[in-house]
Amino acid sequence: MSSEIEIGKGKRGLRAFSLDDIAIIPARRTRDPQDVSLDWQIDAYHFDIPFISAPMDSVASPATAIALGKLGGLGVLDLEGVWTRYEDPQPYLDEIASLPAEQATERMQQIYAEPIKEELITARLAEIREAGVTVAGALTPQRTREYWRTVVDAGVDLFVIRGTTVSAEHVSSNAEPLNLKRFIYELDVPVIVGGAATYTASLHLMRTGAAGVLVGFGGGAAATTRRTLGIHAPMATALADVHAARRDYMDESGGRYVHVIADGGLGTSGDIIKAFAMGADAVMLGSALARAEEAPGKGCHWGAEAHHSQLPRGRRVDIGTVAPLEQLLFGPGHTAIGEVNLAGALRRAMATTGYLDLKEFQRVDVVVSPYQPQNAGF
Secondary structure, eight states, rough: OOOOOEEEETTEEEOOOOOEEEOOOOOOOOOOGGGOOOEEEEEEESSSSSSOOOOOTTTHHHHHHHHHHTTSSEEETTTSSSGGTTTTOOHHHHHHSSHHHHHHHHHHHHTTTTTHHHHHHHHHHHHHHHTTTTEEEEEOOOHHHHHHHHHHTTOOEEEEEOOOOTTTTOSSSSOOOOOOHHHHHOOSSSSEEEEEEEEHHHHHHTTTTTTTEEOOOOTTTTTHHHHHHHHOOOHHHHHHHHHHHHHHHHHEEEEEEOOOEEEEEEOHHHHHHHHHHHHHEEEEEEEHTTTTTTTTTTEEEGGGGGGGGSSSOOEEEEEOOOOOOHHHHHHHOOOSOSSOOOHHHHHHHHHHTTOSSHHTTOOEEEEEEEOGGGTOOO
């Protein structure tokens, strides 16, 4: 049960924890890492590793989505990004990566002002499908009403509706909002929707019929949502709350299982591992995959919030490149800072604590142990 603390005489608030605030503790049993399974399945789609690329232009191109799919994960293309605005987006990606920091936001706003072209949505998704991997594309709730049919007709396998925060009860006096429950019911493909960060919000999203719920809000490396809007939801508490909502929804629905997907603030293998410990079934990775040599951002990372036309809530950040994608996922690693061999780190953490699959690992014991940089080796 979350504890409420007094902030001042006129305000109380819940104490919440980030992933940095918790640590996993070993149990009495250990396992051989080779016996550990990282398999994950959502609806009819099976994956060897529970890693999903964030739909960000710095992370996912058709080529990297294909590469991740062939390595056992799931690549998700941003269908509002440069790949659906320009026939040849590479010069614009190169320009964004080379811009001085003080010019990046304004120039990105200009680049992303180019209209989305439906024929490019179809072409990009067809390219991924021809490679024989699972096809996934993402739209924001604001664009879903306009482009969903194009996406479905292009043969998408998984439809992602992703925003900074997504509500099942959006109210607008200016336009008819997207009715998620009706929309998902009428679609023939599974839908992953989010972000959500509370028990109540995620429970409402589960009731729409979503196959998965993205958990996170403003916690990514390129996000400045807390600074610009004052809104933030620490990931450890958010995941634990949504995990509880999923449990209660299973009872309510007679056993329907909705996948919990951590999204944001998962820059290292330690963050990824603790997300699973707090109840995630899979993780959506931005900066962790943007460090791959093949990533379109060329060592830079940004999300859609960074080029919002009216109120940017993110920025382009320089994170560098560390390894080819396959090595980044499976090693070998040559540093001890949790950026390479992400799958190997997860496998070893599960083995060290005695768990053979991801569902079991959600039961691992954790402690509240705020991270102290001076004690990083302990």
